[in-house]
Amino acid sequence: MSKSTGGQMLTQLQIRVLLGLSVFVFSLTGCSSTSDIEYGSDAANDPPDSYEQSDEQAQDEADAYLDQQRSEDFAAAGWRCTWDPTMNDNWHDDYVCSNGTSYDRPNLLPGDSFVERWEIDAAAADYEVSLNR
Helix, strand or coil, X not given: CHHHHHHHHHHHHHHHHHHHHHHHHHHHHCCCCCCCCCCCCHHHHCCCCCCCXXXXXXXXXXXXXXXXXXXXXXXXXXXXXXXXXXXXXXXXXXXXXXXXXXXXXXXXXXXXXXXXXXXXHHHHHHHHHHHCC
């Protein structure tokens, strides 16, 4: 009796899995992306007729947006120093500081022949504070 019950349970589980997969597959068949425009045709890349903008206008808008974003980002933050290794075997200049328009690559801890990473990080943080005073 227990064998037939186990066999029925397995069959019922298989049926449930098949039904679940069938529902999933049928739900995906309604999602198609067809278009009257052929791939690669010029019409696929054309903007709508109601909107016309010259390349110069688009570039001017993009430049204005980027300039505004840069000035807003850095106006609030001031100078920021970030780790930017130069790969020149001189760890003294592995930080670069910027306020968005100007850049400075300080020579940190010039008198030390060896420092650990936390020391150069602290020196860069101190330098950043001095720039923002």
